Amino acid sequence: MTNDEQMRRLDPGALKALAHPLRVRIFDLLSAHGPQTASSLAAMLGETSGSTSYHLRTLSAHDLIREVEGRGTARERWWELPQGRIDIPGPSEAMSPANRAAAQIVSSEFFRLRHETLMSWVNRPDSDVPEGWKDTGLIATTLLEVTSTQMEDLKAELMTVIDRAVERYRGQTGPDVRRVSMRTELFDLPASGPVLADAADTSVEES
Incomplete structure (x- = not known):
């Protein structure tokens, strides 16, 4: 594993920033589909671009995502996940109540999305298989x-x-x-x- 692939364990601030169902979904979409704009994410999520822009800024403030260099304009910015892995801590008795609640939100939503993606694949009709x-x-x-x-x-x-x-x-x-x-x-x-x-x-x- 190279230096830029070192595991990043989320600190309490980043964990709380991610602890919103829509932000977890945005994070998951960037992971699954690569760089996106607020508009493209809004179309995928059925949200307004103003809403996705707000959540993108929150994620960016904690270095959970970053702007794609050399792509986009001041009006249409592209966002991506930094290279490398992150370790999302699960709820622990050693955490403060607030951090434990944040960890529960993040882990629950990630696993819900993971299962949803798996079941979509399992139930995909043959006509949709490339x-x-x-x-x-x-x-x-x-x-x-x-x-x-x-x-x-x-x-x-x-x-x-x-x-x-x-x-x-x-x-x-x-x-x-x-x-x-x-x-x-x-x-x-x-x-x-x-x-x-x-x-x-x-x-x-x-x-």
Whole structure:
């Protein structure tokens, strides 16, 4: 990971600035679709450009987004996400009540949008699938029996795969190139009894 890709953990000010459903949606659209203007975002969201302009300025004030250099005019500015990753803290007992409330808003809206995007893909009719893209996606759920140390190791292996893909395909353009969402989920399940040493692996995979 290079210096400009270092993980940025949101401070309380940035977290509170993002803690608005419309700002989370704007942030998510910039991530999914690349640079946008207040007008283009307004069209996507069904809002006025005045409203999106206000929220863009708020996000910009906390360096959550930035203006695209050399593009646009004083009347029509283009906005993008800075390069690199951000770490959005989840609600924690160590936070102040205000920060915990902000974290709850941000995490809830991000996961709601994530699920909405996934279900749109799952329910997409074949007629909307671009040529050559049918059956290219993957939804897989596998249950494992591991220790916390093994889970940390597995997380590191998955992140290595992700980092390698980011480096390999960064900035790729062309008529056949589409933006895709690559998701990795790894979490422990609530305890519901002892784990049997000889428990069978349960795997559900859907392409």
